[in-house]
Amino acid sequence: MAKRQSALASVYHRGMHGQPGEPGVRLQEIADLNLVQIAAWPDMLGSAAKDVAHAIGADQAPGPGHAVSNEQGTALRVEALKWWLLDCGMPTLDAKTAVCLDLSHSRTRILVSGPEASVCLNRLLPLDLRPDRFGVNQVANAGIHHVGVTLRRSDAGYELFVPRGFAVSLWELLVETAEQFGLEII
Numbered sequence: 001m002a003k004r005q006s007a008l009a010s011v012y013h014r015g016m017h018g019q020p021g022e023p024g025v026r027l028q029e030i031a032d033l034n035l036v037q038i039a040a041w042p043d044m045l046g047s048a049a050k051d052v053a054h055a056i057g058a059d060q061a062p063g064p065g066h067a068v069s070n071e072q073g074t075a076l077r078v079e080a081l082k083w084w085l086l087d088c089g090m091p092t093l094d095a096k097t098a099v100c101l102d103l104s105h106s107r108t109r110i111l112v113s114g115p116e117a118s119v120c121l122n123r124l125l126p127l128d129l130r131p132d133r134f135g136v137n138q139v140a141n142a143g144i145h146h147v148g149v150t151l152r153r154s155d156a157g158y159e160l161f162v163p164r165g166f167a168v169s170l171w172e173l174l175v176e177t178a179e180q181f182g183l184e185i186i
Contacts, residue, residue: 011168026185029110030109030159035103038052039082055072055073063077065139067139073089076152107161112157114181116181124177125149137153
């Protein structure tokens with residue numbers, strides 16, 4: 001099997017950037033993404049939800065705009081009929097209920113954290129990221145410069161899932177925006 005190469009390898013420069021002092025924003029690529037999409041047939045949504053919950057060992061699948069996370073993995077409800085399974089492998093499903101697609105090589109996962117992470121992201125995303133509006137385990141699809149991205153808020157910060165083909169340009173935009181807050185690339 002071919003070794004996966006980071007889409008950001010040529011522009012990923014660890015260290016402190018921008019304003020001196022304590023960093024307000026931290027950026028980190030989370031390597032080796034394991035991402036599977038489950039798409040349900042409209043009349044089989046309930047059965048597919050049970051399969052998604054079973055795949056991560058949860059009581060129930062997340063509703064629209066939410067995520068459920070535990071030791072076995074994470075499920076994100078990214079669209080009305082679609083879930084993403086993160087870090088739990090490819091489940092076995094009945095094709096009459098839903099279909100699976102491995103998206104692992106199609107996206108780059110970037111963690112944006114730090115005390116100014118939401119302010120930084122709000123300069124790029126048309127979302128209300130205040131903690132009382134976009135809490136932990138919430139999910140949203142939005143656009144950064146006309147590129148569709150998926151955003152999940154986790155305990156660690158904001159996880160951006162960006163299309164691999166746009167990863168470098170969006171990374172450069174994130175770095176440029178975050179430097180004004182003091183940036184550490186981990």
